[in-house]
Amino acid sequence: MAEQPTAISVRDVTRVYHRPRTSLRHPSPPVHALRGVSFTVPQGQRFGIVGESGCGKSTLLRILAGLDRPTSGSVAIDGRDITGLRERQLGFVRERLQLVFQDPMSSLDPRMRVGDIVAEPLVAQGHSNRRERVAELLEAVGLRADAADRYPHQFSGGQRQRISIARALAPRPKIIVADEPVSALDVSVRAQVLNLIADLVEELSLTLVFVSHDLSVVRHVCDRVAVMNGGQIVETGPTEQVYEEPQHSYTRRLIAAVPTLGKALSGVSAADLNREY
Amino acid sequence: MSAPDTKSAPDTKAAASAVPDVRRRRRPVTGSLLVGGLIVAVVLGMALLSFVWTPHDPTLVNASARLQKPSLEYWFGTDKFGRDVFSQILVGSRTTLFVGFVAVGVAAVVGVPLGIAAGMAPRWLGELLMRANDLLLAFPALLLAIMFAAVYGASTLVAMVAIGIASIPNFARLIRGGTLQVMKTEYVTAARAAGRGPFAIAVRHVLPNVSSLVIVQASVGFAIAVLAEAALSFLGFGTPPPTPSWGRMLQESQEMLSSAPRLAVFPGIAIAVAVLGFNLLGDGLRDRFDPKLEDRR
Amino acid sequence: MTGNVTGDVLAVRNLDVTVGGRKLVEDVGFTIGAGERVGLIGESGSGKSLTALSVMGLLPEGLRATGSVRLAGVDHDLVGADEARMSRVRGKEIAMVFQEPMTALNPTMRVGRQIAEVLLIHRTRPDRASARAAAVELLAQVGLPDPAAAAQAYPHQFSGGQRQRVVLAIALANDPALLVCDEPTTALDVTVQARVLDLIVRGVQDRRSAMLFITHDLAVVATACERVMVMYGGRLVESGPVQEVFTRPRHRYTQGLIGASDLTVVDDRGRLATIPGSVPPAGQFPAGCVFRNRCAHATEACATRPEWVPTGPDSGYACFHPASESPASQSGAHVKGTPMNQEAGRG
Numbered sequence: 001m002a003e004q005p006t007a008i009s010v011r012d013v014t015r016v017y018h019r020p021r022t023s024l025r026h027p028s029p030p031v032h033a034l035r036g037v038s039f040t041v042p043q044g045q046r047f048g049i050v051g052e053s054g055c056g057k058s059t060l061l062r063i064l065a066g067l068d069r070p071t072s073g074s075v076a077i078d079g080r081d082i083t084g085l086r087e088r089q090l091g092f093v094r095e096r097l098q099l100v101f102q103d104p105m106s107s108l109d110p111r112m113r114v115g116d117i118v119a120e121p122l123v124a125q126g127h128s129n130r131r132e133r134v135a136e137l138l139e140a141v142g143l144r145a146d147a148a149d150r151y152p153h154q155f156s157g158g159q160r161q162r163i164s165i166a167r168a169l170a171p172r173p174k175i176i177v178a179d180e181p182v183s184a185l186d187v188s189v190r191a192q193v194l195n196l197i198a199d200l201v202e203e204l205s206l207t208l209v210f211v212s213h214d215l216s217v218v219r220h221v222c223d224r225v226a227v228m229n230g231g232q233i234v235e236t237g238p239t240e241q242v243y244e245e246p247q248h249s250y251t252r253r254l255i256a257a258v259p260t261l262g263k264a265l266s267g268v269s270a271a272d273l274n275r276e277y
Numbered sequence: 278m279s280a281p282d283t284k285s286a287p288d289t290k291a292a293a294s295a296v297p298d299v300r301r302r303r304r305p306v307t308g309s310l311l312v313g314g315l316i317v318a319v320v321l322g323m324a325l326l327s328f329v330w331t332p333h334d335p336t337l338v339n340a341s342a343r344l345q346k347p348s349l350e351y352w353f354g355t356d357k358f359g360r361d362v363f364s365q366i367l368v369g370s371r372t373t374l375f376v377g378f379v380a381v382g383v384a385a386v387v388g389v390p391l392g393i394a395a396g397m398a399p400r401w402l403g404e405l406l407m408r409a410n411d412l413l414l415a416f417p418a419l420l421l422a423i424m425f426a427a428v429y430g431a432s433t434l435v436a437m438v439a440i441g442i443a444s445i446p447n448f449a450r451l452i453r454g455g456t457l458q459v460m461k462t463e464y465v466t467a468a469r470a471a472g473r474g475p476f477a478i479a480v481r482h483v484l485p486n487v488s489s490l491v492i493v494q495a496s497v498g499f500a501i502a503v504l505a506e507a508a509l510s511f512l513g514f515g516t517p518p519p520t521p522s523w524g525r526m527l528q529e530s531q532e533m534l535s536s537a538p539r540l541a542v543f544p545g546i547a548i549a550v551a552v553l554g555f556n557l558l559g560d561g562l563r564d565r566f567d568p569k570l571e572d573r574r
Numbered sequence: 575m576t577g578n579v580t581g582d583v584l585a586v587r588n589l590d591v592t593v594g595g596r597k598l599v600e601d602v603g604f605t606i607g608a609g610e611r612v613g614l615i616g617e618s619g620s621g622k623s624l625t626a627l628s629v630m631g632l633l634p635e636g637l638r639a640t641g642s643v644r645l646a647g648v649d650h651d652l653v654g655a656d657e658a659r660m661s662r663v664r665g666k667e668i669a670m671v672f673q674e675p676m677t678a679l680n681p682t683m684r685v686g687r688q689i690a691e692v693l694l695i696h697r698t699r700p701d702r703a704s705a706r707a708a709a710v711e712l713l714a715q716v717g718l719p720d721p722a723a724a725a726q727a728y729p730h731q732f733s734g735g736q737r738q739r740v741v742l743a744i745a746l747a748n749d750p751a752l753l754v755c756d757e758p759t760t761a762l763d764v765t766v767q768a769r770v771l772d773l774i775v776r777g778v779q780d781r782r783s784a785m786l787f788i789t790h791d792l793a794v795v796a797t798a799c800e801r802v803m804v805m806y807g808g809r810l811v812e813s814g815p816v817q818e819v820f821t822r823p824r825h826r827y828t829q830g831l832i833g834a835s836d837l838t839v840v841d842d843r844g845r846l847a848t849i850p851g852s853v854p855p856a857g858q859f860p861a862g863c864v865f866r867n868r869c870a871h872a873t874e875a876c877a878t879r880p881e882w883v884p885t886g887p888d889s890g891y892a893c894f895h896p897a898s899e900s901p902a903s904q905s906g907a908h909v910k911g912t913p914m915n916q917e918a919g920r921g
Contacts, residue, residue: 052763052766101466107462109464120471124472125472188853191848213764220846259794261792268797270768271775273771273772
């Protein structure tokens with residue numbers, strides 16, 4: 001693979017939260033959500049982040065999107081350092097990087113029409129010709145243009161996730177950060193949405209950061225994967241390699257614990273999934 | 278591209294599972310909403326009617342018709358000055374609505390933005406605003422109104438601005454709670470990620486999603502204001518004569534309580550029914566709207 | 575896996591669940607033999623949870639079950655049984671593990687007492703002291719470290735996976751004849767899911783309890799169960815031994831579902847097999863075959879309701895155009911871009 005310019009570069013990022021005290025005598029111990037996370041994502045790569053709840057992946061994602069700040073370390077998007085920038089200086093991040101969320105219900109404002117939801121990034125960034133662009137976007141994600149006049153609750157989960165993707169694509173970003181985008185969907189529509197994401201990433205030559213707890217989904221979607229545990233990246237590498245020859249014991253346990261149809265049909269029982277490695 | 282997810286009929290609600298879907302179906306119109314709405318509509322109708330028609334001039338003093346019993350001529354009788362009680366009740370409803378709108382208006386116009394700001398501000402600032410709010414909450418509304426009347430002179434407007442100011446904390450507290458909930462949702466995060474500033478988020482996302490809370494609180498605030506106006510007029514700090522007001526009618530009836538109790542009964546019933554109406558309306562609206570904030574998870 | 579009536583722990587016949595004239599579950603019937611682990615899979619709106627709740631007699635207000643649910647050793651039908659009778663059955667002959675362990679536990683009560691309570695209510699332990707000892711023993715069985723200390727703790731002091739183990743301990747306390755699990759591992763992390771799944775399977779095996787396991791996850795069912803039933807649109811569309819159904823699905827929905835959930839098989843463009851369209855909202859599936867508006871094989875015949883075609887004592891399918899008996903081919907599921915403007919169900 002030819003050397004690509006870097007889309008995202010994360011250098012030694014830590015994030016410490018201070019919780020409100022629960023005792024009169026001692027302050028609550030600080031929470032180390034991220035402890036020295038570093039990685040780079042070249043342009044056009046599909047980069048997966050895998051980990052269980054509390055591993056720090058959500059915090060990392062918020063920091064990437066400029067919605068939270070690292071306690072120390074730095075994050076650069078397209079070569080520009082975003083750490084320490086104020087909200088209004090983050091305009092270029094908002095144009096280059098967009099988010100797709102997990103829950104297709106709570107990520108869409110119930111009181112807004114779909115057209116306004118999709119147009120929101122355009123309004124925020126002062127684009128014109130919004131109506132046409134919205135129609136174009138809805139079509140690109142496989143919805144009819146008249147969806148623009150309806151409200152989110154009139155759509156199924158899969159359709160709402162399509163709306164969410166359309167919104168993310170509105171400002172023509174180069175990077176999409178997707179936070180568990182299919183884990184709330186029915187099995188029969190999950191494949192549709194995964195295909196849609198793959199199509200769009202290919203057509204629009206996007207860089208994709210795909211966060212999931214499900215290693216088999218990441219394996220299908222991503223070229224490279226970072227496995228997170230306890231606020232750290234414990235292993236990173238090409239997806240196939242990590243999946244086939246996991247180096248870290250946590251990765252091994254994670255892979256072993258994922259039930260699959262194939263494994264089950266070849267006689268892997270619940271007790272086998274739970275085996276320590 | 279992949280298969281289009283076509284949608285079915287526009288009124289269908291796609292839900293995550295069957296059970297919540299059933300519950301989320303159109304909420305029934307509850308009894309309190311119906312009765313409350315009806316009473317409020319009647320009060321509104323009386324006020325509108327009084328502009329075009331009253332049986333008698335409500336302010337006309339007629340010495341020859343003092344303290345008449347209810348009759349075909351004077352439906353609710355007359356007071357000690359010979360004024361028609363029914364006409365006064367009709368025109369008095371205007372005062373009632375006026376006080377409600379002024380007090381709720383003042384409270385909402387200040388309280389809603391304050392609540393939203395406190396909900397969106399950094400935690401320490403939000404807390405500070407709320408503690409200041411608590412301070413105001415601890416101050417009795419009627420006392421504030423009497424102080425205002427003492428400084429600016431007794432008038433309906435002054436009294437109601439005072440009641441409105443005293444109701445600000447109720448609004449601010451409630452709206453801050455709603456705002457905190459809305460700010461936690463992913464659609465607000467999405468709006469931030471899209472580059473929306475705080476003001477746009479407040480207007481486009483927070484306000485529409487707390488509007489149901491505002492409506493509920495407004496109708497309850499209306500009832501409080503009507504009662505407060507009556508109390509202030511009774512004490513002589515409210516609506517000055519000759520403008521008819523249910524509260525002052527009550528006060529004027531006081532000296533005749535033994536000889537002509539009906540003079541107290543009619544405005545008393547009017548106040549009670551109107552307050553009940555607004556309270557029921559508030560309850561009904563709460564039932565209909567309130568769960569929305571959670572059920573949109 | 576017995577076909578005869580006497581060996582069955584649970585027998586469900588002609589079960590319907592309706593709300594205001596809409597049928598959410600229609601004509602569901604199945605049996606579960608003693609010690610048998612049966613999975614019930616389906617997507618949202620399939621009626622799988624409502625089926626489980628009907629068995630437990632826990633349907634929410636406004637929903638009505640008709641038909642028959644019989645449990646071995648209980649001399650009355652569970653459908654239509656009053657609360658007093660049901661509460662004698664629940665927690666004793668039949669117990670349930672829910673998706674959300676936090677809401678299934680009383681936050682103000684120590685977990686040891688909550689476990690001891692189910693033992694005392696059903697008088698399976700003579701007194702408080704022995705019930706308390708049994709509670710600690712149960713907590714040890716579900717693998718909580720330091721069970722004696724755990725018994726003294728409140729639910730909020732546990733992690734999600736630990737709470738689910740407590741719920742399991744309560745469910746297994748009286749050695750129920752049937753354990754009903756409704757998506758018990760869906761809210762859990764992968765490694766925690768593996769552990770809880772292991773405990774559930776071991777728990778029912780040790781007690782020779784039967785299990786009805788409800789989930790949307792095919793792989794979980796295949797791991798934990800011997801037999802599987804597939805629900806879609808409120809109906810049972812296929813059932814049979816796990817090996818058979820997942821390797822040689824007959825119903826086109828099952829076939830599509832297996833294809834869509836297999837992330838290792840892709841076409842030449844690297845795309846997954848899909849089922850077109852989306853799951854209609856509950857109660858708005860098409861008449862006739864409920865899957866026909868998403869099915870590539872649907873014909874006019876499918877406008878009438880397909881009969882159940884038995885292929886064994888506990889297996890069968892309801893489809894006019896079943897897949898062949900040779901091992902699963904993905905072709906059926908792989909039809910893209912079919913626009914469907916179904917005006918499903920009743921208007």
